[in-house]
Structure formats: C-alpha cells, structure tokens
Amino acid sequence: MAGLREQKKKATRAAILNAAxxxxxxxxxxxxxxxxxxxxxxIGKGTIYSYFSSKxxxxxxxxxxxxAFINSEIKSKLDPDAPLAEKMLLVFMxxxxxxxxxxxxxxxxxxxMTFPKEITIDKSLKIExxxxxxxxxxxxxxxxxxxxxxxxxxxxxxxxxYSLYLMTLSAWYSGRLLSEEDVQETLKLLIDQALTGLxxxxxxxxxxTDQRNxx
Amino acid sequence: MAGLREQKKKATRAAILNAAxxxxxxxxxxxxxxxxxxxxxxIGKGTIYSYFSSKxxxxxxxxxxxxAFINSEIKSKLDPDAPLAEKMLLVFMxxxxxxxxxxxxxxxxxxxMTFPKEITIDKSLKIExxxxxxxxxxxxxxxxxxxxxxxxxxxxxxxxxYSLYLMTLSAWYSGRLLSEEDVQETLKLLIDQALTGLxxxxxxxxxxTDQRNxx
DNA sequence: GAGGAAAAATGACTGTGGTCAACTTTTATT
DNA sequence: AATAAAAGTTGACCACAGTCATTTTTCCTC
Numbered sequence: 354m355a356g357l358r359e360q361k362k363k364a365t366r367a368a369i370l371n372a373a374x375x376x377x378x379x380x381x382x383x384x385x386x387x388x389x390x391x392x393x394x395x396i397g398k399g400t401i402y403s404y405f406s407s408k409x410x411x412x413x414x415x416x417x418x419x420x421a422f423i424n425s426e427i428k429s430k431l432d433p434d435a436p437l438a439e440k441m442l443l444v445f446m447x448x449x450x451x452x453x454x455x456x457x458x459x460x461x462x463x464x465x466m467t468f469p470k471e472i473t474i475d476k477s478l479k480i481e482x483x484x485x486x487x488x489x490x491x492x493x494x495x496x497x498x499x500x501x502x503x504x505x506x507x508x509x510x511x512x513x514x515y516s517l518y519l520m521t522l523s524a525w526y527s528g529r530l531l532s533e534e535d536v537q538e539t540l541k542l543l544i545d546q547a548l549t550g551l552x553x554x555x556x557x558x559x560x561x562t563d564q565r566n567x568x
Numbered sequence: 569m570a571g572l573r574e575q576k577k578k579a580t581r582a583a584i585l586n587a588a589x590x591x592x593x594x595x596x597x598x599x600x601x602x603x604x605x606x607x608x609x610x611i612g613k614g615t616i617y618s619y620f621s622s623k624x625x626x627x628x629x630x631x632x633x634x635x636a637f638i639n640s641e642i643k644s645k646l647d648p649d650a651p652l653a654e655k656m657l658l659v660f661m662x663x664x665x666x667x668x669x670x671x672x673x674x675x676x677x678x679x680x681m682t683f684p685k686e687i688t689i690d691k692s693l694k695i696e697x698x699x700x701x702x703x704x705x706x707x708x709x710x711x712x713x714x715x716x717x718x719x720x721x722x723x724x725x726x727x728x729x730y731s732l733y734l735m736t737l738s739a740w741y742s743g744r745l746l747s748e749e750d751v752q753e754t755l756k757l758l759i760d761q762a763l764t765g766l767x768x769x770x771x772x773x774x775x776x777t778d779q780r781n782x783x
Numbered sequence: 784g785a786g787g788a789a790a791a792a793t794g795a796c797t798g799t800g801g802t803c804a805a806c807t808t809t810t811a812t813t
Numbered sequence: 814a815a816t817a818a819a820a821g822t823t824g825a826c827c828a829c830a831g832t833c834a835t836t837t838t839t840c841c842t843c
Contacts, residue, residue: 358809358820365821387800388824397823399802408800464679467738478742502768509757510766516735516758520727523682523734527693542724543731550765551725553717573790573839580792601829603794612793614832623830 366404368394370418373411382412382458406472409465413476416462420480423451424487437495438544444487445518445540450533453525463522488514517543581619583609588630597627597673621687624680628691631677635695638666639702652710653759659702660733660755665748668740678737703729732758 372393376385387408391398405411427447431440452459469477488511495501501510521540524530530539587608591600602623606613620626642662646655667674684692703726710716716725736755739745745754 361809362821386798388798398800399823400821402801403821460683460685463683467682467734468675468678468741470675474742478744481742499768502766505757505761505766509754509761512735512739512754513732513758513761513766516731517728519682519734519738520731524727526683527689527696529693539724539727542720543728546720546724546728547762548766550767551717551720551728551763552765553714576839577791602831603829606793613830614794615792617831618791 362404365394365396365400368396369401369404369411370415373415377412377415377458381455382461407470409461409470410473410476412458412461413465413473413480417476417480417483419451420483423447424483427487431491433494437491437500438541438548440491441488441514441544442537442540444491445521445544446533446537448484448518449522449525449536452522456526459522460526463519463526467519485511485515513547514544517547577619580609580611580615583611584616584619584626585630585633588626592627592630592673593670596670597676622685624676624685625688625691627673627676628680628688628695632691632695632698634666635698638662639698642702646706648709652706652715653756653763655706656703656729656759657752657755659706660736660759661748661752663699663733664737664740664751667737671741674737675741678734678741682734700726700730728762729759732762 369390372390373385376390376393379385387401388398390411391401394401401411405414427444430447431443435443452462465473466477466481485508489507492501492507492510492514496503496507517540521530521536521543524539525536530536584605587605588600591605591608594600602616603613605626606616609616616626620629642659645662646658650658667677680688681692681696700723704722707716707722707725707729711718711722732755736745736751736758739754740751745751
C-alpha cells in the first residue's frame with residue numbers, strides 16, 4: 354500500500370488532537386503538560402513538536418475543528434429575514450459562549466488569535482479568516498438588500514464588527530462585564546452605534562461652534 | 569527615622585523596575601529571565617515575587633509609568649480645534665508607535681491588557697482606565713461642541729473607538745497590515761465608519777426589499 | 784541595648800515548554 | 814533481499830517562571 358508513512362502521520366496527528374480534547378477538557382489547558390499529552394497519545398514528547406510548533410498551536414488546531422462545526426451550526430440557525438443587527442448579535446453571542454465555555458482555554462485562544470506570535474501566525478490567520486467570512490457574508494447580503502452602505506469595503510466593515518466583538522470579550526475578561534446578559538446588552542449598543550454612527554443625528558440649523566468635518 | 573522599612577521597599581521596587589527598563593530594552597522581554605532581573609537589581613530572585621505577582625506584572629508596572637508620560641505628552645500635542653476624527657487618529661497612532669516600538673514587548677503587554685489573567689487584572693484595569701479616559705475626555709469635548717451624539721453613554725462610545733484601535737493592532741500583529749501607513753489608513757477608514765455609521769446614507773425613496781430596522 | 788516578634792529576603796527546588804543528537808522505521812534502488 | 818538514504822521518533826537535557834522553608838533584617842517593648 355502506497356503511503357504507509359502518510360497514513361501513520363495522520364493517525365499520530367489525530368491521536369495528539371484526541372488526547373488534547375480529552376486532557377484539555379478534563380484538566381484545562383495550562384494544567385495539561387506536553388509530556389502528559391504525549392503519554393496519552395502513546396508517543397514520545399519530542400514527536401509532538403514535529404506535528405505542532407508549540408503547545409499553543411495544538412490549541413489552535415483543536416479550535417479550528419471546533420469552530421468549523423460551530424460556524425456552520427450558527428449559519429443554519431440564522432433567520433435570513435432577520436435584521437442585520439439581530440443576526441450579528443446571534444453570531445457574536447454564539448461565538449462568545451463557545452470561547453468562554455472554559456475561561457482559561459478561551460483566554461489562551463484569544464491571546465494567540467488576536468496577537469499571534471510568528472510561530473502560530475498561519476494557523477491564527479486561518480481561523481480568523483473563517484470567522485471574518487461569517488461577518489463578511491452577512492454584510493454582503495445586507496448590502497444586496499440595501500440595508501448597508503455600499504461605498505465601503507466589506508473587509509473593513511467586517512473588521513469593524515469583529516473589533517466590537519473582541520472589545521466585548523476583553524471587557525468580559527477584565528471583569529467590566531460580568532454576566533452573559535451584560536455582554537449581550539453591550540454588544541447590542543455597540544452594534545447599533547456602528548450602524549447608525551456617532552455623529553449627531555440631525556445637523557443643527559444654527560451653530561455657534563466651529564464645526565469641521567472631514568470630507 | 570521612622571519607616572526605614574518602607575524606604576527600603578521603595579528603593580527595592582525602584583531597583584527592580586530600573587533593572588527591567590534596562591534589560592527589557594537591551595535583550596527584550598522574553599529573553600530576560602527573572603533571575604537576571606534579580607541579579608541586576610542586586611537582590612534574590614524570590615524577592616521579586618514579593619513585589620510583583622508575576623513577570624508579566626513587572627511589564628505592566630513598567631508600562632504604567634511610561635504610558636502616564638506618553639499620555640500627557642499626547643494630550644499636549646492635541647490641537648483642541650481639530651476635528652474629532654483627526655484627534656482620535658493622532659491618539660491612536662501615538663499609542664500604536666509606543667506599543668509596537670518593540671514588537672514582542674508590545675505583544676505581551678497587549679495580551680495581558682486585553683485578556684488579563686486573574687493575577688494581573690488589577691494592574692491591567694488601571695492602565696486601561698487611563699487609556700480609556702483619554703478617549704472619553706475627547707468624546708466629552710466633542711459632545712459639548714455638538715459634533716457627537718449626546719444620546720449615548722460616553723463609556724460605550726469610548727469603548728467603540730478603543731475597539732477599533734485594538735482591532736488595528738491585531739491586524740498589524742497578524743500581518744494583515746504591514747506598514748505604519750497601512751495602519752493609519754485603516755484607522756482612518758474605521759474612525760470615519762464609526763462616526764458616519766454603516767447604514768445607507770440616504771433612505772431610498774422606493775424600496776422593493778423588506779427593510780426592517782431596530783428602533 | 785537585650786530579647787523577641789514581625790516583616791522581608793533568599794536560593795535550592797519543582798514542574799514546565801521546547802531542543803536535539805542519537806536511534807528506529809520506511810522507502811527507493813539495485 | 815541487501816543496502817543506503819530519507820523520514821520519523823525519542824527521551825535526556827536545558828533554561829525558565831514561580832514556590833517555599835529557612836535565614837536575615839527591622840521594629841517594638843522593657
């Protein structure tokens with residue numbers, strides 16, 4: 354059979370990821386050592402590092418699979434006729450729940466995703482891409498429906514929403530937002546702000562202050 | 569003299585911070601070990617941990633001092649008559665330059681600030697507070713000038729801008745934005761978006777699609 | 784200033800992530 | 814099937830962050 358080597362590699366990789374799912378779930382990410390992971394996978398410690406460049410990358414690989422599943426699930430839940438803000442909120446909250454299911458786990462993931470080290474940048478980008486695409490496709494639909502400006506790049510608008518999501522997560526991690534309800538409420542406000550803008554709603558008929566705006 | 573103990577503690581703390589400034593600057597954060605820090609400060613390694621709860625907290629303490637300085641400098645540079653967007657951009661870019669002067673250093677700081685561990689949450693909040701206040705005071709002025717909606721909470725609006733800043737930093741760290749010019753350009757777009765909103769500029773006179781908006 | 788209690792400093796020690804030279808297995812070649 | 818080259822595996826080893834029982838210094842009381 355051609356490719357015994359390839360076969361074994363696949364199996365080993367799967368074994369590592371499987372051990373990761375079990376041990377990370379049982380004892381958490383930090384309290385699981387790479388040696389323990391190796392032992393659970395039935396291989397030597399050094400071998401792990403010919404499959405993953407660091408312990409954090411194992412986490413990313415694990416999350417990539419999970420997120421692929423979660424994302425498709427979210428997509429199927431979305432009511433295509435709901436308002437954009439509502440859809441966004443649903444996406445945000447689903448991802449929030451996933452990523453904060455285990456606090457420490459989520460923190461490591463977010464740290465690595467948001468401010469990646471060179472060593473994990475590829476994986477990190479891949480996952481983020483998948484995530485951003487979710488927004489971008491929502492925004493594209495919105496544009497087609499005429500409920501979103503068409504004079505802006507989708508990726509920038511997507512980034513805008515993504516930033517609100519990150520911010521809210523950060524606020525949760527630093528204890529500014531305590532409950533899921535807080536998070537949801539804040540996200541709602543932020544999404545609304547992003548949609549309607551921060552400029553005053555009506556231009557005052559007469560103004561005493563110098564009022565400069567860029568283009 | 570009353571308080572020899574206090575005096576010594578202050579001196580030791582200063583010595584550690586001083587060693588940190590030198591060694592972090594010379595060899596970078598990660599390549600500087602706590603033992604080396606202790607040796608440079610002329611104290612034992614264990615002592616460090618009765619002044620700081622972790623290596624990361626030393627970084628935060630160091631940055632707190634630096635940022636206090638940077639922030640006041642930024643404030644003095646701000647032309648009070650410039651448009652809000654311009655002021656925001658100046659603040660963002662100044663902070664961006666500071667935090668990315670040393671890439672790895674900035675990454676550790678941002679990770680700890682954005683997704684802090686319980687052990688460093690206090691310091692992290694303190695620094696973030698200082699940072700947010702900068703925005704909030706800008707926004708307050710803007711409200712008084714009538715160039716910013718008054719029906720929103722300042723802290724939420726401040727968070728909104730802060731989120732754009734974080735996002736852009738993240739994009740830089742993951743290699744999406746490569747140069748300072750890219751960063752500035754993107755920030756400009758995002759700030760403009762935030763101000764003007766993502767909804768279509770003019771409500772179409774006649775529409776064929778269902779167009780629901782929340783409140 | 785002697786004695787003892789409280790506070791602070793210490794460095795040997797622990798468990799960790801990651802490395803690497805030596806070793807084993809697979810593949811290609813004859 | 815023998816052999817050599819290439820690919821893959823390994824665990825002893827390293828440097829590190831953080832801990833803690835022990836020692837040293839400061840303070841308070843008489």
